[in-house]
Amino acid sequence: MIKTGVAIMNGKHNDDLLRFLQDELAIPTDDLKLAIRRTDEIPSMLPMVLWQYGFVSIHQLEKIFDWLQN
DSSP, X not given: OOOBTBGGGGTTXXXXXXXXXXXXXXXXXXXHHHHHHHTSSOGGGHHHHHHHTTSSXXXXXXXXXXXXXX
């Protein structure tokens, strides 16, 4: 799990989502940190930023949206 000191610990991002991204989709911590920095103002954009930067495939993006919907 991403340690304190990044934006997610300010309550801007859901810990469960980050756990899913790391555990289920194996997204590296450094990739998540970069995406989180890019979504400080609009945290809900995290999945799209991950996709835009090429950190997740379109298939993984669909999995993220499915997870968020449930």
